[in-house]
Amino acid sequence: MPDVLGTLFALSALTCAVTALLALHHRRATSAAPALAATMAGTTVWSLAALTARSGIGTDVQALATVVSLAAVHAVSGGTHVLYRAVADPSYRVPRPHAAVFLVVCGALLLTATLNPHDLFFTDVHVEGDPPRVVGGLGPLFWVHTAWSYAVCGAGLAPLLRTWPRAPRVLRTQIACLLVGACVPTAGNVLTLTSPQWLGGGSAPVDLTPLFFVVAGLVDAAAILRGGLLQVVPVARAQVLEMLADAVVVVDGGGRVVDVNPAGRDLVRRVRPHLPADVAGLRAQDVLGHDLQGAVTGDLRRTVELLPGLHVDVRVSALTDGRGRPLGHVVAARDVSDAVRSAQRLCEQLDVIERLRAELQEESLRDPLTGLHNRRHLDTALVTALAHADHHGLPVGVLLLDVDRFKSVNDEHGHGTGDELLRTLAGVLDRGTRAGDTVVRYGGEEFVVLLPGADGAGAVERAGQLRAACARASVALPVLTGAGGNGAAGDGQGRAAPRLHRTVSVGVAAYPADGADAASLLAAADRALYAAKAAGRDRVVAAGGLVAG
Secondary structure (H helix, E strand, O other), rough: HHHHHHHHHHHHHHHHHHHHHHHHOOOOOOOHHHHHHHHHHHHHHHHHHHHHHHHOOHHHHHHHHHHHHHHHHHHHHHHHHHHHHHHHHEEEOOHHHHHHHHHHHHHHHHHHHOOHHHHHOEEEEEEOOOOOOOEEEEOOHHHHHHHHHHHHHHHHHHHHHHHHHHOOOOHHHHHHHHHHHHHHHHHHHHHHOOOOOOOOOOOOOOOHHHHHHHHHHHHHHHHOOOOOOOHHHHHHHHHHHHHOOEEEEEEEOOOEEEEEOOHHHHHHHOOOOOOOOOOOOOOOOHHHHHHHHHHHHHHEEEEEEEEOOOOEEEEEEEEEEOOOEEEEEEEEHHHHHHHHHHHHHHHHHHHHHHHHHHHHHHHHHHHOOOOOHHHHHHHHHHHHHHHHHHHOOEEEEEEEEEOHHHOOOOOOOOHHHHHHHHHHHHHHHHHHOOOOOOEEEEEEEEEEEEEEOOOHHHHHHHHHHHHHHHHHOOOOEEEEEOOOOEOOOOOOOOOEEEEEOOOOEEEEEEOOOOOOOHHHHHHHHHHHHHHHHHHHOOOOOEOOOOOEE
């Protein structure tokens, strides 16, 4: 049997050492991990001391191993205390006065155990058996040491018990694991203390407690190191309760969902109906999807369309412990579908308003009779064309046209015929221009044609083409029908209605030869127009004196 116990103590030491290293590896993920590492390290030493005491080596070494095992018991009780407190409150830090009291009491008890004055700690210490083993009874200070150890553990267990009833379901499960783990070594220690000869073969007491602490340590490690759940939930729960109007999902540092509020569960059911009702413990990517998971790992706020017509505004808050170390995230999603639809309608209305504004502005720059641009537009277009031409070293041609003998049209045939003639000639001019040219009704029966890139000769040539096209244009004249009635379709005897023709005179000016700015250029074209009128009308005259019939 001693060989079996020795093997168990060796396996216990190895298991606890590996668990301690694993907990240290996760120390950044949860504040409970260092306390677990300390507890497992103490259990490792405790197991090795028990193994040494049973090895049959020198009695001095056995006595030292007994004292070392007592020191390990203090380390385990202190680590367990901090472990439970860190689970109940991840921001917990051991107050310095408490740490000082713990160390003083532990030191005093260990010194007393080493010196053992008046058999206060161990009674009737003697050597017996072959190989020789140090055995003895338990003195009053040993029971003080035991009570102290249980008090330290109990002081840590009390906050955990208070936290359990009001904790969310996922946290209650984890706390339950810790409570079960706490019962295992307690039962083993009670068994050892009440039956010190059990499994000892009648020769020496056997402390089986470290073997039970192996089971407790593995249970605690499974509960604590599984994604840091125990650390994240208590910190996040207060924020969840404050945001119950929104869908709230708490994600730990390992990317797993640890808590969801009712609105969050409703949203998950709408978006991912195939998932189970309780999504705690699932991967955040599976629950949130790629869109929301992108918000968790990147953007702090964004609007996501989870389903057609379902828009949510996502806000992400990082969770940290008391030292500012990251624990996870709180994802709050608010349904803003109505707001998005309102915004879309508003954008559509703004587009309509902008289109109407542009149309109104365009209409303000158009002549209502002919549909051509008006003089206000010419003021801007000519200045812009001259600036562009000056920058690129290009010429600009300006044609000023006037309908010959237009007054007689109004006098003889009425203003309706005059308006129709202006509309007809405006159409001729508009169709005779190129892309980039501008045709403007300058006023009355005068028109301006702006020709960017055309020099004097080119402008004269274009003016001649437009003059000829205008001369070919005509409008129908009204004829008398019946007893003094007016008509325009014919004279009632099958003959077509007579048509009216009018010619135009054109003055041509070119930038920069004939004017350095808009005003001087128009003035030069105006002088050329008067020269064309004086020369007999129906002709083109350039500001430089060139006349084209």
